[in-house]
Amino acid sequence: MWPRPLVVLTLIVAVLIAAAAQVSAAPSVPAQTKTQAEVHLLRIAARSWKASRMPGLINPHTRLLANNSQALCHGQGRRRSGGRYTRFICVVRPLHHRARQGLYVSYRALANGLSEVHWLAYRWR
Numbered sequence: 001m002w003p004r005p006l007v008v009l010t011l012i013v014a015v016l017i018a019a020a021a022q023v024s025a026a027p028s029v030p031a032q033t034k035t036q037a038e039v040h041l042l043r044i045a046a047r048s049w050k051a052s053r054m055p056g057l058i059n060p061h062t063r064l065l066a067n068n069s070q071a072l073c074h075g076q077g078r079r080r081s082g083g084r085y086t087r088f089i090c091v092v093r094p095l096h097h098r099a100r101q102g103l104y105v106s107y108r109a110l111a112n113g114l115s116e117v118h119w120l121a122y123r124w125r
Contacts, residue, residue, distance in 0.1 A: 031084035032109040038071040038090070040115055041107060045071075045092050054103055054122055057094055068095035073107060085109075089120075098125070 032040075046065045051058040057066055071092045075085030086109050093102030104120040 029080065029086060030109045030111045031080040031086050032115075033082065033084050034073050034075060034088070037073045037085075037088045037107050037109070037115075041071045041073070041090055041092060041105065041117065042069065044115075044117065045069075045103065048117065049103075049119065054124075056101075056124055057092065057103060057122075065092075066094040069093065070095065101125070 042065065046058055046063060049058075051060040051063055057069065058064065059066060069092060071090055073088040073090040075083075076087040076089055077085060079085060088107040088109075090105050090107050091102040092105070101123050103122045106118040106120055108116040110116055
């Protein structure tokens with residue numbers, strides 16, 4: 001005896017709903033736009049590293065970034081939707097700078113808006 005069409009239809013709908021719930025519950029990859037990474041990097045740069053290690057970039061008396069400092073980030077790896085990346089290579093430098101002068105860092109976006117920043121090099125000449 002063949003199953004009734006209503007029972008079969010109900011089972012198919014239940015399987016589709018369960019599959020959709022599993023897909024939506026999958027964790028999303030934390031990613032940020034270039035602008036979000038640059039702003040976050042400027043917020044944490046001055047309070048994360050010693051001013052004596054970055055002459056010209058941080059005022060040793062106030063321990064603040066020099067006026068009009070800028071951060072430039074370039075996304076690394078696979079591009080996500082909306083121009084977002086998980087990893088960036090960034091440089092933080094004062095407004096008036098020489099070629100390639102600045103603090104080079106590796107920036108990685110983590111979940112909940114957090115980030116991980118590693119110092120790569122500081123070029124001041």
